[in-house]
Amino acid sequence: MASLKQRGYEPDAGGPLSDVRILDLSRLVAGNTLTQVLADFGADVVKVESPDGDTLRAWRTQDVDTNWKLYARNKKSLGLDLRQPAARELLLELAEKAAVLVESFKPGVLEAMGLAPDVLLARNPRLVVVRISGWGQTGPYRGRPGFGTLVEGISGFAAMNGFADREPVLPPMYLADTVAGLYGVAGLLIALREVEVNGGQGQVIDLPLLDPLFAVLGPQAANYRLTGRIKPRTGSRSTNSGPRNAYRCNDGLYVGLSASTQKMAERLFVSIGRPDLVEDPRYRTNADRVRHAEELDAIIGAFIARRTQAENVRFFEEAQVTIGPIYDISQIVDDPHFVDREILADYPDPDMGAFPMHHVVPRMSGTPGAIRTPAPAIGQHNREVLAALGVDDGRYQALVRDGAVHQENEDR
Numbered sequence: 001m002a003s004l005k006q007r008g009y010e011p012d013a014g015g016p017l018s019d020v021r022i023l024d025l026s027r028l029v030a031g032n033t034l035t036q037v038l039a040d041f042g043a044d045v046v047k048v049e050s051p052d053g054d055t056l057r058a059w060r061t062q063d064v065d066t067n068w069k070l071y072a073r074n075k076k077s078l079g080l081d082l083r084q085p086a087a088r089e090l091l092l093e094l095a096e097k098a099a100v101l102v103e104s105f106k107p108g109v110l111e112a113m114g115l116a117p118d119v120l121l122a123r124n125p126r127l128v129v130v131r132i133s134g135w136g137q138t139g140p141y142r143g144r145p146g147f148g149t150l151v152e153g154i155s156g157f158a159a160m161n162g163f164a165d166r167e168p169v170l171p172p173m174y175l176a177d178t179v180a181g182l183y184g185v186a187g188l189l190i191a192l193r194e195v196e197v198n199g200g201q202g203q204v205i206d207l208p209l210l211d212p213l214f215a216v217l218g219p220q221a222a223n224y225r226l227t228g229r230i231k232p233r234t235g236s237r238s239t240n241s242g243p244r245n246a247y248r249c250n251d252g253l254y255v256g257l258s259a260s261t262q263k264m265a266e267r268l269f270v271s272i273g274r275p276d277l278v279e280d281p282r283y284r285t286n287a288d289r290v291r292h293a294e295e296l297d298a299i300i301g302a303f304i305a306r307r308t309q310a311e312n313v314r315f316f317e318e319a320q321v322t323i324g325p326i327y328d329i330s331q332i333v334d335d336p337h338f339v340d341r342e343i344l345a346d347y348p349d350p351d352m353g354a355f356p357m358h359h360v361v362p363r364m365s366g367t368p369g370a371i372r373t374p375a376p377a378i379g380q381h382n383r384e385v386l387a388a389l390g391v392d393d394g395r396y397q398a399l400v401r402d403g404a405v406h407q408e409n410e411d412r
Contacts, residue, residue: 003334004356007345013370015042020192023048023094024075026104027055029148029174030132030209032071033181034188035102039074040360040369046385047077048091051406053378069355072375078386079379079406082113086404091115093389096124099195100188104132107142117204127202128191130184136208148176151209156217163235176209183212237297242289243268246326247301253309254326257300257316264322265289271319272303347371379407 020043024035032054039045047054059067078094080087092115095101101120103110110116110131117129131137134146144150152158152170162169187205194200224230231239238244241260248254259265265286269277277283277299282292289296304312309325316323325331332338333356342359349355360369382405386396399405 003339004344004346004354005339005342006354007342007347007371009347009373010370011372013042013372015040015369016364016367018042018044020044020100021098022046022100022102023091023098024102026102026132028059028104029056029067029071029177030180030184030207031102031104031130032056033174033178034130034132034184035075036071036073037182037185037361038188040371041364041367042369045075046094046381047072047075047376048080048082048094049077049378051079051081051378051403057378065351066355069349069375070357073357074372075376076381076385077376077378078382079408081403081406082115084402084404086399086402088114090386090389090391090399090404092120092123094385095120095127097388098124098127099192100128100130102130102132102184104146106146107131107133107137121202125201126195128188128195128205129202130188130205130207132180132184132207132209134209136210137206146209148174148209151176151213155210155213156220157213160217160220160231160233162233164233166233168233176213179216180207180209180212183207183215234293237293239290241286242293243296243300245293245297245300247297247304247312249307249309249312250305251308255304255309255312255316255323256326257304257321257323259322260286262286267319268300268316268321271316271321272300274299347374349374377408379405382407 017038020038022035022038022043022045024031024045025048026032026035035043035045035047054068054072056071057065057068061067080090082088082091117131120127120129133142134148134151135141135144149170152175153168155176157175158168158170160168161171184205184207187207191203191205195202220231236244236246236256238258238260241258243265244258244260246254246256257268259268262285265283266278269275269283277296281288283289283296307315313323313325327335333344338344344356344358346354346356355374357371360371383396386399386405391399396405400407
């Protein structure tokens with residue numbers, strides 16, 4: 001990964017959300033995705049963590065501790081043991097001065113702690129409360145475990161993903177969580193506009209993992225209702241347009257080709273030396289090509305299989321046919337486009353020397369975001385956050401002794 005550009009943190013960078021204080025009680029990916037996006041644009045995100053820390057700290061990928069470092073960038077950490085009454089009172093005091101509170105407890109847990117939304121909103125009527133769960137705050141499944149894998153299965157995603165002769169395929173990344181997190185960003189900003197621009201009140205956002213993932217699957221329910229047919233698993237082949245598939249090259253790598261408009265399909269046929277296919281009744285229209293996709297894929301696949309990935313990309317780009325390489329991560333980190341735009345860049349890290357992180361998304365011309373600080377240790381910002389409440393050293397030490405406040409490596 002030596003080709004990645006080297007970037008430093010920008011601790012003094014501002015952002016359009018710099019006056020928005022967010023209390024993040026969530027754990028794992030959905031809530032951390034939501035607050036990471038907002039923190040990138042300057043929001044003052046305080047992770048409220050138990051003495052054990054956010055569960056995401058314990059998640060490791062290929063024996064490397066990367067999840068927390070990525071999703072907790074630009075955030076502060078406040079160590080509170082919410083089992084302690086004094087810690088819950090501190091949280092209510094913080095909520096009075098916050099714009100947003102995000103939580104991802106199982107439905108009913110916040111109420112059991114005496115921190116129900118009506119209690120929070122009584123202390124701060126302008127507060128936006130985002131409640132993340134697997135299935136929602138209502139409905140017969142509300143009490144089920146809210147793991148993304150279960151949602152990816154029940155939502156219909158897995159059933160339409162993969163090949164017809166194999167099992168349904170669950171995604172190898174945090175799909176349900178990240179989709180929910182991004183929908184949560186939109187919902188939260190809408191709610192803040194109601195408060196800050198329209199003069200309205202705070203509100204509760206019910207954000208399950210299920211609803212957003214089902215929404216991004218498109219008109220599957222309408223298609224089924226109108227036709228009575230279930231969309232089959234077709235691998236990388238599209239059931240809406242064609243040709244569109246992943247094709248194997250002679251070096252074992254793959255390319256993705258999508259000739260999903262009439263002119264592009266005709267250009268493809270001419271480029272591979274088969275202009276006769278343009279008028280072939282099996283492939284003349286998009287509907288024809290979809291019906292005969294298997295035979296058409298065999299023709300295109302045979303042509304592509306004679307060249308390497310790079311040769312295929314070069315050949316079809318010269319023919320102005322829409323094709324691209326299917327990369328793995330080893331190719332991505334050396335790709336000149338990724339490097340030039342700093343889609344990935346190396347940031348300094350005390351454990352790894354350099355830590356590659358994705359750039360702030362989206363890129364704003366007038367109010368850009370920034371990566372200001374690395375992920376914090378548990379309770380790293382206790383004193384800073386509590387000082388804003390007027391907590392002096394004597395009260396702070398008492399809170400530490402009583403176990404309400406916790407910080408890694410702090411003398412008690």
